[in-house]
Amino acid sequence: MKPHAATCSRHARSVRPAWFRFAFAAIVSAAWSLSGAAELMVTVEDLLKNPQFKSAYFAALGPKAKEKWLREMSNSSLVRSVRIEGEDYQVASPCKPHDCGDNNLLLIYAPAKGTVYGSLYEKGKTTLIGAPGPALGAELERMWKKEFRQQ
Numbered sequence: 604m605k606p607h608a609a610t611c612s613r614h615a616r617s618v619r620p621a622w623f624r625f626a627f628a629a630i631v632s633a634a635w636s637l638s639g640a641a642e643l644m645v646t647v648e649d650l651l652k653n654p655q656f657k658s659a660y661f662a663a664l665g666p667k668a669k670e671k672w673l674r675e676m677s678n679s680s681l682v683r684s685v686r687i688e689g690e691d692y693q694v695a696s697p698c699k700p701h702d703c704g705d706n707n708l709l710l711i712y713a714p715a716k717g718t719v720y721g722s723l724y725e726k727g728k729t730t731l732i733g734a735p736g737p738a739l740g741a742e743l744e745r746m747w748k749k750e751f752r753q754q
Contacts, residue, residue, distance in 0.1 A: 647679040
């Protein structure tokens with residue numbers, strides 16, 4: 604009897620409902636996708652370890668690089684990617700700890716060109732950094748409002 608039971612249990616394991624096979628495939632696919640996504644996540648720490656970025660960023664900041672929250676890019680969420688005027692940029696949005704509403708920065712970095720631009724907001728005054736052109740400056744303002752003023 605035992606061989607028959609073994610055969611039956613083997614058969615029962617190989618014939619699964621269609622929904623089970625679909626669910627299993629979906630879970631495996633999602634896990635595979637997430638493992639790849641984790642490898643692509645970029646943090647501000649990653650950016651600051653990049654000599655090309657760090658040099659361009661500090662040059663764009665000028666004397667503002669002395670500010671600790673700007674130098675360390677404090678309180679930024681994960682870096683995300685955007686495409687502006689046909690150029691790929693990485694976006695970071697650091698702010699001053701305990702004072703994000705009055706001191707923040709929307710920063711974009713073009714890795715292909717090594718350029719950094721941003722909209723720095725300090726206590727009611729906005730300063731563009733990195734000398735963006737008029738169209739890019741307007742886009743930075745729009746992105747800053749969306750990021751920090753939910754507009």
